[in-house]
Amino acid sequence: MSYIAIIPAAGLGSRMGYGKNKVFIELDGKSIIERTVALFEEDPNCTGIYLAVREDETALMEEKLSAYPKVKGVFAGGRERQDSIYNVLKKIPESDHVFIHDGARPFASRKLLNEVYKAVITHKAVICGVKVKDTIKRVDGATVTETLEREELLITHTPQAFDYRLIMKAHENARREGLAVTDDSSMVEALGESVYIVESDYNNIKITTREDLVIAESIIAGRGESK
Ligand SMILES: Nc1ccn([C@@H]2O[C@H](COP(=O)(O)OP(=O)(O)OP(=O)(O)O)[C@@H](O)[C@H]2O)c(=O)n1
């Protein structure tokens, strides 16, 4: 048993406001995307890594990742994250399992990868996340309409892991039904399939806005990696 990793890295990084794809930003001398790819390069359960990238960044990405032999393909992303992932799904060789992990999440732990992998062998769809620490409210513009029960909520991270055929079926169904989603497990839910949860950790942040770069530097310093 093994898995293939799909890493969506074809975004614009617009919320970062750097005018370039945030996955190329360097943290302590190593780019976010290299840090993310290294997670899977070093995981013996991963047999191949495939990325969705912007067409104008393909050469740069291939050059950045030339030191990672498990990187088997760099394919053109799509307009939305789910399009990028589908574009890659269609091109990868069939595998037992597929991990889908944001290129902007460089701090997933080996422990988490192992726990998600162990879970997806039993459960066909596995996500990871952490408990909510704030109160979450449903709003309509500037008016609160509902306060949600914190214990019934999950801050959802990646990796998300799936039986290969199930995630392919879920993406194809979502496209047929015109489902617009922000994560892959939503498409599996839409098939009526159950999704299993593994506990992630609060360091597994998605680097999205500039504040996250400060948090990222402190995570690296906390690991004693800083030069
Ligand atoms: N069309 C897209 C959009 C996003 N992504 C990737 O999906 C991950 C999560 O997306 P997000 O954090 O939203 O990244 P961006 O879309 O780049 O950010 P923004 O929404 O601020 O533009 C990122 O690694 C991003 O590169 C992708 O491959 N294709």
Ligand SMILES: C[C@](O)(CO)[C@H](O)COP(=O)(O)O
């Ligand atoms: C997939 C994800 O990271 C789970 O929280 C998140 O939905 C990605 O959202 P984004 O807006 O594409 O970054």
